[in-house]
Structure formats: structure tokens, C-alpha cells
Amino acid sequence: MFVVHGSKVTSSPLRMFASVVVAMLGLCHCSNHNGTFLRTPELSGPSEALGNTVAVFECKLLPHPENETVLMTLFNRGSTDTWLGDSTSLAGEAAIFNLVVKPSHAGDLVCQARAQNNSNIKPTFSNTHYLKVFEPVSSASVSIMSFTTIFEGEDLYLSCTADGNNVSFTWLQNDQPISSPHVMSRDHSFWIDRTTQADSGTYVCEASNGTDFTTRSQEFNITVKGPRRVFEGEKLVLFCPIDGINMSFTWLLNYQPISSPHVLFSDRLLWINRTTQADSGTYVCEASISLKGIDYVSRSWNVNVIVKAVVSDPDISFAVLTEDSHYFSVGVTCQSAVGTPPVAFSLYNGTESVANVTSADRRAVFRVPVVFGEHLGTFRCQANNGAKTASSGWLPIKIEKVKGPVSLTYDYDIAENFAVVGVRLYCKVAAGSHLRYQWFLNKSLLQDHGSFYYVFNQLPEQSILILSVGRSSAGTYHCVVSNSFDNTTTISSRGRYLDKEVLNRLPVLVVAVVFGCFIFLILLVVICCGFGVIYSKIYWRREYGDKFLLEMERRVVAYEGELDVSEYSDGADVLRTVGDGFDQASDASSDEWPQIARQKKTIEDEPIEVPLGFK
Incomplete structure (x- = not known):
């Protein structure tokens, strides 16, 4: 019974029509369920693939429609779908796609399923599958945008390039990944701000795109020197690395404008003809330009400059070093008073090099084995801190153990x-x-x-003990001598007693010698005087005595007739007296001889006076 628009339908033809409609609707429902709809296919395969290699993708449709052939199609879904391949499934088997990968295949891939012989069945699409395509990485190379030899404080710029896509870069220093905080990198575009000497080494770039293929650049060496060093009196030239048009340049020393009169500027150059240690410090160049009323300033990296003092001629000395009771060595010390460290010292024995050492404090000590009693050689030091080589004097070295005797003397x-x-x-x-x-x-x-005393050592010749004589200084003195490096052998002098009375008492021997010498001098004077008198008499008689006697004889003969010598028995004595008088006259000097001659003439011309008692 049907009710249409609120009315009852009760006729039997209408019941029959309704039954037919219901049956047809049931048939239609069964037909759509069995062949007019497809499930969603499932696409699987690699998500990454290397270019020019084969990648396999699989597309499944479950459940598979009965009595239908299903066509599977692989697409790259971009701005427009790009066909990549077809595969037919007859009874539910999976469709296989062997894809030779190209860079254009990268992107979202989908699989379409549709009934091959039934256009009434609507096609369906799988989920999206993303594929990344890698090209092989090759030809990695590094561009150096700074010098390979730089100084501390300067920047190091490097760039790495390679063929391929999706490339990432890794930098290695001495085959180790670089992790220093002052190293910055972006993409392939790497640099080190304010390098130090620790940044010296071998650098290499590795390029990779996530596959097993990695390419490596050539190795190159970067040398970061310490601060730029020049020696006093040398020339210093600095160049500003900032380039541009219509720029003005300013140089700073320790971040202050340079105003020294001996520093010269010319555009991007700074030079000092004769440096001094006051020129040491950090130099910076500033380049400025004005555009549309706005000033733009660019600053260069820092350049540290040290003006070194030239090393002076070293002093050389040595000391004996005791290793144990049986082994000794000589420590030869080389030291320069002036010179900026480090200083390289060399020790020579004659022309033979003994050893070399670099010192941070202008001083070096060398060890030389000791052979007692033998001459070890003549040694010399040389010092160099990069300018010129300075040399010491020659130092002969001989080590000898103490041997006696020991003498003790005094004054x-x-x-x-x-x-x-x-x-x-x-x-x-x-x-x-x-x-x-x-x-x-x-x-x-x-x-x-x-x-009351003071010890004064005149090493190695002797030691002097200076005493002030008094009550405290009285006693017995002696000295002991040993080697400063060895206490096993000591030698003592004999003792000597000293006090004030002993020192002021003249020894018997000294008195005897003094008086003996005095007596000897007296005897010597007497003997000399006696010989002088005898010699003078002999000389006078030889020159004048004979003539005088002859004249006297003649005069006596002339007066013999007048004089009665018999009455005066002492006449001979008178003559002898006169003769003695002339003998005394012989002592006269050579200046008195003319006077004697005149006297002789008087005697010849005048008569002789006869003494009283003669008639």
C-alpha cells in the first residue's frame, strides 16, 4: 500500500511497479559496488637517488577489481604532471617502474590507477612520494682570497667550489675538522678573523651531497707568522688592502692616529725609513669615502709589528757542575745583555760546533764533559736573533784538581x-x-x-788576609785550599804565629846583617881613602919630585960654602919637611897647578930664607 501526497494507493498495478523499481535500484547498487570504484594505490621506492642510476618504484592496488585490467602510471607532479612510466596489473600484482634517474625526476612522485578498458571507472591517485636526486660531486677546488703567508692578526679568506647539486662543504686543518670559535663559514663562502700562529697548517676542502660520493680538493699550506718583526734601523713598509676610488686613508698605531715625523704616508702606503722600538705596536688602516653627504669608513685587519733590538756580543763564562762524586761537567754560560728574544745560541770549540739552543731570555747553558788535568779546548759563543751574528771572545777551559804545597807569606x-x-x-x-x-x-x-781582618780573594792566583795588628789579631794563622767543586781533597799551609811584639822585634840575623854591612862600608871608605892618598903622592913625585930635588941639591951646593951644616945636624930634617910640604901640595886640584908653577919660579929667582939659628 503506497501513500502518495497523503492519499492511499491501494491498486495492485501500483504495487507491481513499486516492486520493479526496488529491484532495479538493488541491481544498480550491486553494479557500482563491483566495477565503478577503485581503491587508492600505494607507491613505494627510494627517497634519494643518484643521477644516472636506476631507481625501482612499486605501485600496488588492493583490493584489485574483479575482471578488470588496471593501468598504473607514474607521474612527477610539479607545475604540470610529467609522465615517467606505465605498468599494467592484470590480477592484483604490483606495478614495477625501473626509472633511470635524471635531475628532472626530483620532486613529488604519484602513482595513478585506472581501469584500462572501462571508462566508467574513475581513476585514483596514490600518496605523494618525494624523490631527491643527487648529481655526482666532482672537481672540488679551493680559491684563496688572501696570501698563503700572512702575519698574526690578519684575516684568511678561502672559498671552495665543486660540481654537483645539494653539495655541503667541510673544511679540514691538518686532516682534522675545524672547530675554532674564530673560524666562520657559510655555504662554500670560509674565513678566519684575526689569525694566530695556531692557524698555520695544511688546509683541504671536502664536498659531499649526502651520498657515498665525496670529493676532496687539493691540499695547500697556510703559514701564519708571528707579529711582523723588523730590527732597529731597518725599513718598515705597510700596504693598506682596502681598494676603492676617491678614498682617503688614515693609519692608526695602537688605535691612535700616527703623528710621528719620521713616519711617511702616500695613499695606501706607510713606510718608516729607520725604525725604533717606539714603532712597535698594532697598525690599522682606515679607508673613508663620502657619498651623498654620508661618510663610509672601512677598517683593515690588524697588523702587529715588533721592532726588535739587535743581539749584542755575548759574554762567555763557565763553572764546574757536580753530577755525583765521580762525574763532573762544565757548564758554559753564554749571555747577551741586549737583544729581543728569542735568541739562538751556538757553542764552538775552536772551529767545531758543539751544540745549539734557542733561548727566550738571552741566556743559554751548555754542558761539556770534564777530563781532569787535560785542556778541554778554547770555546766561543755565537748569538743570533735574526739580524746579524754576534760572537764572544775565546775562553780556554782546563779543570785541574788542587795540588800542593801551599805557601804562606806576609808583608x-x-x-x-x-x-x-x-x-x-x-x-x-x-x-x-x-x-x-x-x-x-x-x-x-x-x-x-x-x-780586625778582611779576606780578599784574587782568584785563582791567591788569597789575601789583611790584618790590623792588635791584641785581637794575635795567634797562629794558616790557610786551607781545595777545589770549589770537590771537597774530597784539601791542602793546608804551615801555621805562622803573629803578634805585636813579634812583629816589632828585629830578628838576630837581620841585626847581624845590618851591622855587618855598616862595618863593611866603613872599611871600604878607609881603604878607598888610603889608596887615594898613595896614588896622589906617587903621581906628584913622578911629575915634579925629581926636578924639585935636583934644584934643591943645586941650591944646597951653592950655599955649602956659607953654611956650616955640621953645626946644625937637623938640616936633613928641614929638607924632608920641605919635601913633605910639597908632597902635600900634590893633593891640589888641576886648577892649582899654575900656582905651583909660579912658586917654583920664585924659588929659582929668590934666595932661600934660612931658619932662625942658621948663620
Whole structure:
């Protein structure tokens, strides 16, 4: 029974029509369920693929429609769908796509399923599958946009390029990934801001795009030197690396404008003809330009400059070093008073090089084995800090153990009253080097100085003990000598007793010698005087005595008739007296001989006066 528009339909033909309609609707429903709809296919395959390689993709449709052949089509969905391949599924098997990958295949891939022989069945599409296509990476190379040898504080710029897509770059220093915080990189575009010497080494770039294929650039060396170093008096030239048109340049030293009169500028150049240590510091170049009323300033990297002092001629000395009781060595010290470190020292024995060392404090010590009693050689130091080589003098080295005997002598100072007020004791040893002297008073060791004494060492020849004579200084003195590097051998002098009375008492031998010498001098003077008198008499008689006697004889004969010599028995004595008088006259000097001659003439011309008693 049907009700149409609120009315009952009760006729039997209408019931039959309704039954037919219901049956047809059921048939239509069954037909759509069995062949007019397809499920969503599933697409699978690699998400990454290397160009020019085969990638396999699979598309499945489950459940498969009965009695239908399904055509599977692979598309690259971009701005327009690009066909990549077809595959037919007859009974529900998966469609296989063997794709030779090209760069154009990269993107979103989809699989379409449609009934091949039934246009009434609507096609369906799979989920989107993204494919990344990699081209093989090759020909990695590095461009250096700065010098391979730079100084500390300067920047290092590097760039790496390679053939391929989706390339990432890795930088290695000495085969290790670079992780320094002052290293910056972006894409392939790498640089180090304000390099240090630690940035020296071998650099290489590795290019990769996530596959097993990685390409490596050639290796190259970067040398980062310490601060730029020049020596006093040398020329310094700096170049501003900033390039441009109509730029003005300003140079800064320690971030202050340079105003020194001996620094010259010319555009991008700075030069100093003769540097001094005041020119050391950090140099920066600033380039400025004005455009449309706006000033633009660009600053270069820092350049550290050190003006070094040239090393001076080193001093050379040596000391004996004790390793143990049986082994000794010589420490040869080389030291320069002036010069900017580091300084390289070399030790030579004659022309033979012994050793080399670099010092950070202008001083080096070299060890030389010791052979006692033998001459080790003549040594010389050389020093160099990059400018010129400085040399020391030659130093002969011989190490000898102490050998006796030890002598002890003294001398003294006296005051105006001839009293001894000071004494100097001298201690010497027969042989030995690097000697150590020790003084003792009554077996008590004396230090370097005291209230009445002072020790003065004239090494290695001797040691002097200077004493002030007094009550405290009285006693027995002796000295002991040993090697400063070895206490096993000591040699002592004999003791000497000193006090004020002993020093001021003249020894018997000295008195005997003095008086003996005095007597000898007196005897010598007497003998000399006697010989002088005898010689003068002999000489006078030889020159004048014979003539005078002849004349006297003639005069006597002339007056014999007048004189009665018998009455005066002492006449001969008178003649002898006269003769003696002339003998005394012989002592006259050569200036008196004319006077004697005149006297002789008077005697010849005038008569002789007869003494009283003669008639």
C-alpha cells in the first residue's frame, strides 16, 4: 500500500511497479559496488637517488577489481604532471617502474590507477612520494682570497667550489675538522678573523651531497707568522688592502692616529725609513669615502709589528757542575745583555760546533764533559736573533784538581814611629783550578771579614788576609785550599804565629846583617881613602919630585960654602919637611897647578930664607 501526497494507493498495478523499481535500484547498487570504484594505490621506492642510476618504484592496488585490467602510471607532479612510466596489473600484482634517474625526476612522485578498458571507472591517485636526486660531486677546488703567508692578526679568506647539486662543504686543518670559535663559514663562502700562529697548517676542502660520493680538493699550506718583526734601523713598509676610488686613508698605531715625523704616508702606503722600538705596536688602516653627504669608513685587519733590538756580543763564562762524586761537567754560560728574544745560541770549540739552543731570555747553558788535568779546548759563543751574528771572545777551559804545597807569606805596614800596624798574609797553592781558600786563626775558621781582618780573594792566583795588628789579631794563622767543586781533597799551609811584639822585634840575623854591612862600608871608605892618598903622592913625585930635588941639591951646593951644616945636624930634617910640604901640595886640584908653577919660579929667582939659628 503506497501513500502518495497523503492519499492511499491501494491498486495492485501500483504495487507491481513499486516492486520493479526496488529491484532495479538493488541491481544498480550491486553494479557500482563491483566495477565503478577503485581503491587508492600505494607507491613505494627510494627517497634519494643518484643521477644516472636506476631507481625501482612499486605501485600496488588492493583490493584489485574483479575482471578488470588496471593501468598504473607514474607521474612527477610539479607545475604540470610529467609522465615517467606505465605498468599494467592484470590480477592484483604490483606495478614495477625501473626509472633511470635524471635531475628532472626530483620532486613529488604519484602513482595513478585506472581501469584500462572501462571508462566508467574513475581513476585514483596514490600518496605523494618525494624523490631527491643527487648529481655526482666532482672537481672540488679551493680559491684563496688572501696570501698563503700572512702575519698574526690578519684575516684568511678561502672559498671552495665543486660540481654537483645539494653539495655541503667541510673544511679540514691538518686532516682534522675545524672547530675554532674564530673560524666562520657559510655555504662554500670560509674565513678566519684575526689569525694566530695556531692557524698555520695544511688546509683541504671536502664536498659531499649526502651520498657515498665525496670529493676532496687539493691540499695547500697556510703559514701564519708571528707579529711582523723588523730590527732597529731597518725599513718598515705597510700596504693598506682596502681598494676603492676617491678614498682617503688614515693609519692608526695602537688605535691612535700616527703623528710621528719620521713616519711617511702616500695613499695606501706607510713606510718608516729607520725604525725604533717606539714603532712597535698594532697598525690599522682606515679607508673613508663620502657619498651623498654620508661618510663610509672601512677598517683593515690588524697588523702587529715588533721592532726588535739587535743581539749584542755575548759574554762567555763557565763553572764546574757536580753530577755525583765521580762525574763532573762544565757548564758554559753564554749571555747577551741586549737583544729581543728569542735568541739562538751556538757553542764552538775552536772551529767545531758543539751544540745549539734557542733561548727566550738571552741566556743559554751548555754542558761539556770534564777530563781532569787535560785542556778541554778554547770555546766561543755565537748569538743570533735574526739580524746579524754576534760572537764572544775565546775562553780556554782546563779543570785541574788542587795540588800542593801551599805557601804562606806576609808583608806589613809601619807607622811613623816604625811600629808595625798592618799585616797582609798571602796564601798560594802550587796547582789547581776553581780554588777555594779558607783562613784559620787558632783553628777557628775566619769569615769574609771581621772586626780586625778582611779576606780578599784574587782568584785563582791567591788569597789575601789583611790584618790590623792588635791584641785581637794575635795567634797562629794558616790557610786551607781545595777545589770549589770537590771537597774530597784539601791542602793546608804551615801555621805562622803573629803578634805585636813579634812583629816589632828585629830578628838576630837581620841585626847581624845590618851591622855587618855598616862595618863593611866603613872599611871600604878607609881603604878607598888610603889608596887615594898613595896614588896622589906617587903621581906628584913622578911629575915634579925629581926636578924639585935636583934644584934643591943645586941650591944646597951653592950655599955649602956659607953654611956650616955640621953645626946644625937637623938640616936633613928641614929638607924632608920641605919635601913633605910639597908632597902635600900634590893633593891640589888641576886648577892649582899654575900656582905651583909660579912658586917654583920664585924659588929659582929668590934666595932661600934660612931658619932662625942658621948663620
